[in-house]
Amino acid sequence: MTAANASKLADIALINPKLVKRPANDELISFVPMSAVDAGTGTTESGEDRPFGEVSKGYTFFDDKDILVAKITPCFENGKIAQAGLHHRTGVGSTEFHVIRPDSSQLEARYLLHFLRKPAIRLAGERRMTGSAGQRRVPEAFLAGLSIPTPPLDEQRRIAEVLDRADELRAKRREALAHLGDLTQSIFLNMFATSSADAWPVTTVAEVARDSKSAIRTGPFGSQLLHSEFVEAGVAVLGIDNVVTNDFRWGERRFITEQKYSQLARYTVQPGDVLITIMGTCGRCAVVPPDIPRAINTKHLCCISLDFNRCLPEFLHAYFLTHPIARRYLTQTAKGAIMAGLNMEIIKALPVLLPPISLQREFLGRLSAVKKVKESHQTSLAELDALFASLQDRAFRGLL
Template sequence: MEKSDLTKMERWEVSRKQGKKFSKSKKFKESQPLTEEQLEKLPNLPKDWKWVFHSEIAIINPPKPNGDESLEISFLPMPAVEEETGRYSLSETRKLGEVRKGYTGFIEGDVIFAKITPCMENGKVAYLEKLVNGIGFGSTEFHVSRPTSSVFGKYLFHYLVRQTFRKEAKRNMTGSAGQLRVPSSYFAEQPFPLAPLPEQRAIVSKIEQLFSELDNGIANLKLAQKQLKVYRQAVLKKAFEGELTKKWREQQTDLPYVGGLLEQIKKEREEAATDSGKKLKKIKSLTKDELTKLTKLPDEWKWVKLDEICNKITDGEHVTPKRTESGYLLLSARNIQNGYLDLKSVDYVPKHEYLRIRNRCNPEEGDILISCSGSVGRICSVPKNSEFVMVRSVALVKISSKLKLNRFFEYQLQSPLLQSQIEKGKKATAQANLFLGPISNLKVIICSLPEQRAIVQEIETRFSVCDKIEQDIEMNLEKAEALRQSILKKAFEGKLLNEKELAEVRGTENWEPAEVLLERIKAEKAKNRKK
């Protein structure tokens, strides 16, 4: 990339990196003011604003607050802080003596900033208010910024939570993979656009007003997403109760008997056992007592055990495979989503491991996959041209070739009828698990092949409408996030307030330009150092 192609902020980062590497240490010297050369590489600000270092307007990672050992204080572990919203839970409290060592301390008015991956990238940042007794302690993976009295904490929060700030911070992380952190020195030495204090407050007020309107729209979009999920489940429920094809059945005169289909499947399983030299596994059919406890089906349908209509039910590799940087895909439960494989985060194994694992568990096009550890019960089928193996947290279901339409069973396994069985069949230890026994014993519905095709068509006709609506919702959510970042960009360029709003803040008694404000900040910090 040519220098002329870079934005001013990017040129600032390039020049800064060329001259300095950031230390992992929490200790750093207080920054000197920005030089003329550095200022030239930063975007222009309004007349009465000023670029300063973060550490010039705030104390970075200040000493822990003191108090009586028995004092009750707020406790904020990392999960208590939401991503990007700035919201956090104050439901936990501790005694000060319990957390003084081994945790990060902060007080009301501080801004906390997650420094470790992936929490930093996800935007775990918050401006702290309403702490119990004004004090809080929390994760050691927070940086703390304590703004001086001439900087509005919420103004600082909105600057730090921006995507552009976090993206640049990610490029400057240090440490090993999985333990990457934003160094204290980097956090302290970032340029900060200091505005007059009344203008800071007016900007925050305008941001919050615009964000409130934006959040209402986002909430409505997310509600629509939830309603679509409910609708999909309602469609699947009606489909496998026979409601969607009721009229279709009434119009049929020569539907094949489902018992004949089951005989074909049984014969196929017997032939496969003979060819392999293995003894055919005996499967007990459902008893009358078991059938009476199940949902009543149309006369042409039948309840069977999943095992009765499958050629194989197994799971992935139990022994931890040797992983490599590249090679063949190794999937786990996190990759199984309802209706599709999510390949955003995958592991790899070498060819010899791939061949070894596939010898027992060989996923092929159309086979059904079930997440069976952690988030149990997500269902998808194996797509075309897929080469992968799996770990134990994924189950593989090979439906008999006589049934031909695996989508019928993929949808059925996603339906409330089967999901309730899966929920009952899972075992909770350290995390939920669904083992092969309960999977094999799942009670599934079988009907004639023509009706299976009709049911799938009815489902997919309705789901195609849902898919289009969901695409529109996702697009609008992306637009909303882009608008949020655009608002923040304008805010810190001094372009968010209109002329009338600017005239009002400049007319307040305590308005003073950033240059004067900075001198006040320096005097305040010097006074605090003498104490």
């Protein structure tokens, strides 16, 4: 595919088109918020039915099958670029959408969608963002000036179909992983949220922690640890990004020097500790893995070291996220707003319906079996992601 086959997007598509025909105020339209855009599949929910008169001001208008591009950070970087699939002809949504309407005589919408979702295009858009921190946006001019390969429409449709099929495989793998997550919840509830559980003692998180003053702790506050003290290598510092998915993951790497660690060693995390976010994105939970290097946690996390003879970390992790008693307590204690209401004292007092340790170990065995299947699916998904990226790259270089 040569440069002669390329067109500027503004020449073959309308960008942020005006509303051509204004619906009547009582006509139902599809309301599509940013949260209805699926970054994984490049699709939207069909939208909530709303009378046009309720949403005729202060929103972005688009038609069914238009391409929606989130313009604000972090939605753009997270890949919220999708084709609208609506119940009605007209859609209304966030003002943070750019809307692209391809000229159907020159540009296939699905072909355009796959082009815009290319990592290279998303990276270029991120670099062109304007505005202040937290309010940076992709300018319309970036989209208008994009040079897109434009082979004949039949070829565009063929390429889009190949990429759609490859994307469907990835979607099915992600769906399988989601079902495995649901399976873990079901196993937990079937074992620990039944009528037989009424005979078990009710204790608290504080009472199942190790018998030491620092068994439940947050990280260093204020001048104890400044951002300027982070270095390129040394002792790891764990934060919200390591816990936010409810599984332990390495995110941004932060380190402190050995000298600084000697001052903060009381905040050291250990394998099997349970971490709960108490600032920012509150209420997320993860278990520290056995291969953790030396590390401390920040003030954004509550770290719990358990008495393993009474309570296994994997049980408490699932209990905190799933058990009705835990969820009800957190909701009531935080006055219906868990995101704004967590602190160490709330966590210490959280009631725990404590099953026998033998039953907890049985749960751990079942959890391990599910984890092995999950790891297999994750490996497969990574391979499919790599294959899709290769197909995507080849498609727009005329090599597919």
